Amino acid sequence: MELPFSAPLELSRMTVRPLPSLISPPGSPGPTDHDLTVIVPAYNEQDRLPATLAGLRDYLNPWGVDYRVVVIDNASTDKTGQIADSFGPRFSTLAQPIPGKGAAIRLGMQACTGAVLAFTDADLPYDLDSLRKGYESIVAGKTDVVFGARDLVESEMRARRRLIRTVATTVFREVVRLLVSRHVTDTQCGLKLFRREAAWDIFTRTTIDGFAFDAEVVYLTHRLRLPYERVAVTLINEYSSTLSLSRHALPMFLDVVRLRLRSLRGAHQLAGYQPGQTRFAIEADTRRRAA
Numbered sequence: 001m002e003l004p005f006s007a008p009l010e011l012s013r014m015t016v017r018p019l020p021s022l023i024s025p026p027g028s029p030g031p032t033d034h035d036l037t038v039i040v041p042a043y044n045e046q047d048r049l050p051a052t053l054a055g056l057r058d059y060l061n062p063w064g065v066d067y068r069v070v071v072i073d074n075a076s077t078d079k080t081g082q083i084a085d086s087f088g089p090r091f092s093t094l095a096q097p098i099p100g101k102g103a104a105i106r107l108g109m110q111a112c113t114g115a116v117l118a119f120t121d122a123d124l125p126y127d128l129d130s131l132r133k134g135y136e137s138i139v140a141g142k143t144d145v146v147f148g149a150r151d152l153v154e155s156e157m158r159a160r161r162r163l164i165r166t167v168a169t170t171v172f173r174e175v176v177r178l179l180v181s182r183h184v185t186d187t188q189c190g191l192k193l194f195r196r197e198a199a200w201d202i203f204t205r206t207t208i209d210g211f212a213f214d215a216e217v218v219y220l221t222h223r224l225r226l227p228y229e230r231v232a233v234t235l236i237n238e239y240s241s242t243l244s245l246s247r248h249a250l251p252m253f254l255d256v257v258r259l260r261l262r263s264l265r266g267a268h269q270l271a272g273y274q275p276g277q278t279r280f281a282i283e284a285d286t287r288r289r290a291a
Helices: 049-063 080-087 101-111 129-139 163-179 196-203 213-223 245-264 279-290
Strands: 034-042 067-073 091-095 114-120 145-149 191-195 228-232
Touching: 034 049, 034 101, 034 129, 049 067, 049 080, 067 080, 067 101, 080 091, 091 101, 101 114, 101 196, 101 213, 114 129, 114 196, 129 145, 129 191, 129 228, 191 196, 196 213, 213 245
Parallel strands: 034 067, 034 114, 067 091, 145 228
Antiparallel strands: 114 191, 145 191
16 A cells, blocks of 8 residues: 545436535535446447447456446547447446546546446456456455556556557656656556545546546545555557547646646645545544554
8 A cells, every 4th residue: 555745327417517626525425326336438439339338247247246337428429328228227328528538537436326436448458357456455445546557567568559659658657757646657547446435535626627637636646645556457458549649648748737836836735625534534544544
């Protein structure tokens, strides 16, 4: 453990906007009604999504965990929003008209009701054994946040990555290391899990709608003093992505810089938030003292 510095059917068309500041948010995440929610953000993914949902179903059913899979239809113009309906009652869709992967994940993390909330990408790039390891670590009380990490020695890259994407990933990791976190350098790995209370504390405070939202999630995990672990992943495919280096690289860089500048100006003081204020934080503090 590192201590640094699904969805209800009636919510199927709900939209959640981020809070404007980092003051302690009102309310609470409410009760859970199943073990695990897997959130899949999707923008125009009608071709790849059926195989992804089938892969999740085929892995999760034999496992025996009480799960839900929630597709976040992120302003798609194709039939993405209709696909989950054919996979049975454990699968559903939420519509998020605000563009951006960060906006999609924010909606899912605030609306879904699993005891553990996870997200992965629409092409299902990682072997799902990493999902299970992260889930079991949270359920065992070892941690409250799990970050998939491609830069761990134990991680495997079974799919061939394009050179330009590998270079861009390396550069972005260095930027994140300098500006956001020295400990979680692979912020962009598309597999993350959260105890539901931790997800609420983080995602009611996120402000970045685009692809750089992962860096903000890592930053807030540190600032909220939430215990986290990194888990090795196995990359099994890397198909074409909605992430375009030509269109998104500069906005991602600028979002991270702005995140750092807001921190330096004191915008992330988390006014009104004290560790131990919530049941979740009390449990986290207890585990830290016992460690």
